[in-house]
Amino acid sequence: MALDVAAMRRNFPIFAHQPPPFHYLDNAATGQICAAAAEALTTFETAGRANVKRGVYRLADRATQAFAEARERMAAYLGATRPEEVILTSGTTFGLNLAAHVLEARVGPGDAILVSRLEHHSNIVPWQMLAERRGARIRALGVTEEGRLDLRDLEAAIDRRTRIVAVTHCSNVTGAVTDLAPLVARARAVGALVVVDGAQRVPHGPLEVASLGCDIYALSGHKMFGATGAGALWIRHDLLETLPPFLGGGEMISRVTIEESRYAPPPHRFEAGTPPIGPVLAMGAAADWLAGLDWQAILAHEKRLTARLIAGLEALPGLRLIGPRDLDDRYGVVAFEVAGVHAHDVCQLLDGFGVCTRGGHHCAQPLMDAFGTVATVRASLAPYNDADDIDALLEGLEQVIRILR
Ligand code: PMP
Numbered sequence: 001m002a003l004d005v006a007a008m009r010r011n012f013p014i015f016a017h018q019p020p021p022f023h024y025l026d027n028a029a030t031g032q033i034c035a036a037a038a039e040a041l042t043t044f045e046t047a048g049r050a051n052v053k054r055g056v057y058r059l060a061d062r063a064t065q066a067f068a069e070a071r072e073r074m075a076a077y078l079g080a081t082r083p084e085e086v087i088l089t090s091g092t093t094f095g096l097n098l099a100a101h102v103l104e105a106r107v108g109p110g111d112a113i114l115v116s117r118l119e120h121h122s123n124i125v126p127w128q129m130l131a132e133r134r135g136a137r138i139r140a141l142g143v144t145e146e147g148r149l150d151l152r153d154l155e156a157a158i159d160r161r162t163r164i165v166a167v168t169h170c171s172n173v174t175g176a177v178t179d180l181a182p183l184v185a186r187a188r189a190v191g192a193l194v195v196v197d198g199a200q201r202v203p204h205g206p207l208e209v210a211s212l213g214c215d216i217y218a219l220s221g222h223k224m225f226g227a228t229g230a231g232a233l234w235i236r237h238d239l240l241e242t243l244p245p246f247l248g249g250g251e252m253i254s255r256v257t258i259e260e261s262r263y264a265p266p267p268h269r270f271e272a273g274t275p276p277i278g279p280v281l282a283m284g285a286a287a288d289w290l291a292g293l294d295w296q297a298i299l300a301h302e303k304r305l306t307a308r309l310i311a312g313l314e315a316l317p318g319l320r321l322i323g324p325r326d327l328d329d330r331y332g333v334v335a336f337e338v339a340g341v342h343a344h345d346v347c348q349l350l351d352g353f354g355v356c357t358r359g360g361h362h363c364a365q366p367l368m369d370a371f372g373t374v375a376t377v378r379a380s381l382a383p384y385n386d387a388d389d390i391d392a393l394l395e396g397l398e399q400v401i402r403i404l405r
Helices: 005-009 035-047 058-078 092-102 125-134 180-190 277-291 295-314 343-351 365-370 387-404
Strands: 086-089 112-116 137-141 162-168 193-197 216-220 231-235 253-256 261-263 319-322 333-338 358-360 376-380
Touching: 035 277, 058 086, 058 231, 058 277, 086 092, 092 125, 092 193, 092 216, 092 231, 112 125, 125 137, 162 180, 180 193, 295 319, 295 333, 295 387, 333 343, 333 387, 343 358, 343 376, 343 387
Parallel strands: 112 137, 112 162, 162 193, 193 216
Antiparallel strands: 086 231, 216 231, 253 261, 319 333, 333 376, 358 376
16 A cells, blocks of 8 residues: 555644645654654653652652563564663664673774774764774775675675674665675674664664674664654673673662672663653654554655655756665665755755755765765655655755756
8 A cells, every 4th residue: 555645744743833845854863753752752751750660659660661661662663582682772872882882891902893984973983982992993894886885805804803893774874774694694703793773774664683683783762753862772682691881870780889889680780870761752652653554655655755856866967966876775865965065055045945954974974085075965754755845855956056056
């Protein structure tokens, strides 16, 4: 069945608040909150608020139960083998920093950490910081002309000194989806761990994280139509058991004396302090809602829109697409340059047509370097977008090009 976009839009309160023309094409930066998540957030904050994990009165007990249920919902959406594998965080950035700290003892002087030129800065900088602390080296996989991860010669890129391989599941600039299987196979062969940045993958349907073969998977709730402020970090259970804590504080211990502390079992060991309860509940509600959608219809819809967008962009003069032109193994994230015009100017003028796009380096400067540029315009799609949004962007661009050139 074709996707009913009008019905889909009714699940997103933003459309009742933003007068037309409103063409939201900045979903890779943040998706709009869905009604189920908004309701979970406001219900908790206004009618059910209490701190979690400690209280014995009913209100606190209900909050604690709802928090545990959010973890279960995330575990189900991700395809985790058990809820304890899911650490609730404030987002992808926090999760990747957590990973870079708890894996510290596994990296020694002269070892290598492999990232890629396709990464968001949040999957580069924490590893650089870890490498510096441990005297290790950073290496990077390159990108193809299409803006995909270059997986040739993995034997050379991942050798016996490689301790960690940290790659994105989907690029936030080119939309390319990484073929993780060969990376995982090679990493396994040399005993390296694989950390995956799933921030751009999770808005596109449930996954089977346990069968991807990776060890750690990071994501943000706000990109999967939850609230801002929450995320999750999945860690394979046998690895999880062996890892030390990250932040110290309340809720992550089993016993504290002045001399020493014993730590709580995972996942609590990694969740010091009061968590972002409302946003976590919203993320769980979003995951639950997303899990019930017809993903075949949604992905077919997004593919059609991506095709329309790419064809339209290719027909415009002086435009350079950064990223694959084909529609397989990619999502609807499309970046481009307008010759001789800065991306910020393009986005500002597009705003005048009610079109929300993002311009800049998209926190991916090594990728910008690889393409010999400093900034691009990016349009990114969600299930509530339709052909009108694409056409508004293309028509706006046509005029912008006429004005600015
Ligand atoms: N990785 C990727 C691929 C992203 O697109 C983003 C967000 N732009 C992040 C990591 C960081 O996510 P957050 O800001 O929610 O921590």
